[in-house]
Amino acid sequence: MNKMFFIALIAITTLSFSSCGTYNSARDSKSAMGSVSSSMMGKIGTMLIQDLGSKVLSSNGSGASGMLGKLNMGTKLNSIVKGAAMVNSFKGLLTNNYGISSNKVDNAYGKFGTLKDVASFIGTNASSSFLSKLK
Secondary structure (H helix, E strand, C coil): CHHHHHHHHHHHHHHHHHCCCCCCCCCCCHHHHCCCCHHHHHHHHHHHHHHHHHHHHCCCCCCHHHHHCCCCCCCEHHHCCCHHHHHHHHHHHHHHHHCCCHHHHHHHHCCCCEHHHHHHHHHHHCCHHHHHHHC
């Protein structure tokens, strides 16, 4: 009995240590990101942040210069895109700059939590001509 308890304890400890630091929430999991590589996510994220600053925040008088330096992939979308005008401007950005149909953007908008979610969405739904420019 003690031997079985000892083996079970070793197995649980081994599993615990081998999985440390690898927890992924449902939002950050591979299935949520599709087949977007980390290097592609970095390129898309950088472009997304630049486009947000130049096309969404600046056009709506939101003080883009001060906020732009604070944006990162963990920034919550609803903390920077506020109001109907900014939401429409942001959706237009996704449609016009990344070649994603407006129906897809409208359907997915409510599911975006962070800029990482948006970058993942862009990586899996953007037009092939846009994605080929990133490679």
